[in-house]
Amino acid sequence: MIICAGNSENFSFAQPMGVGLVETAMNLTRLCLFDKPEFLLxxxxxxxxxxxxxxxxxxxxxxxxxxxAFLSNDAYTPLDNVVTTNITNEKDIVVNSSNYISTNAELTKNFLKFGVGIENMEFFAILKIAQEFGIPAGGVFCITNYTDENAHEDFIKNHEKAKELLEAHVIKRIKELTSV
Structure with a gap:
């Protein structure tokens, strides 16, 4: 099953799950309880x-x-804050998720030291739910902006093109997989 956030980020081939960690977790859990998918993309x-x-x-x-706040040593968590469905041990770019969009380039470049390369609001919730239900899962992302003071404006400016590129990429990958 192919899923997406929804609202302004819809795709003809994907079912929307909600924006942010909470909406996504609620809606994906509901889906998995009533009609568990074989995989999630x-x-x-x-x-x-x-x-x-x-x-x-x-x-x-x-x-x-x-x-x-973790990057400036102003917070900690007792929770496991990294999840993976990668069983191949291939190096992954880690996708950070928060209900906030980062706008401080000086602070966010510190994520790179931990192997965290990009941010998307929903992906952590998706992988946690997939892990809980034993569903293979992954994500495909297109970069719309840098995490700086222009993040929102750049996202708006680049969003439509990014969605077109994502759609072309996913359709190409589906064709590759189904022709094998």
């Missing part, structure tokens, strides 16, 4: 902490939930 946009370039397509099976 999340398709969405993301912001780059600096290494990934605008309109790069990134595939990942690893997500984190690290708040900015």
């Amino acid at each position: 999340f398709v969405g946009t993301a912001g780059s902490y600096g290494d990934a370039k605008l309109f790069d397509i990134i595939e990942s099976k690893t997500a984190s939930n690290i708040e900015l």
Whole structure:
């Protein structure tokens, strides 16, 4: 099953799950309880902490939930804040999820030291639910912005093109997989 956030981020081939960690967790849990999918592929946009370039397509099976306060040693969590469905041990770009969009480039570049390369609001919730239900899962992302003071404006400006690139990428990958 292919899923997406929804609202302004819809795809003809994907079922929307909600925006942010909470909506996504609630709706995906409901789906899995009543009609458990064989696999989950999340398709969405993301912001780059600096290494990934605008309109790069990134595939990942690893997500984190690290708040900015952690980077400045102003917070800690007793929870496991990294989840992966990657069983191949191939190196993944870690996708960080929060209900907030980062806008401080100086602070967010510190994510790169931990192997965290991009941010997307929903992916951590998706992988946690997938893990709980034993469902193989991954994500495909297109970079719309950097995590700086222009994050929102750049996201708005680049969103439509990113969705077009994502759609073309996913359709191409589906064709590759079904022709094998």
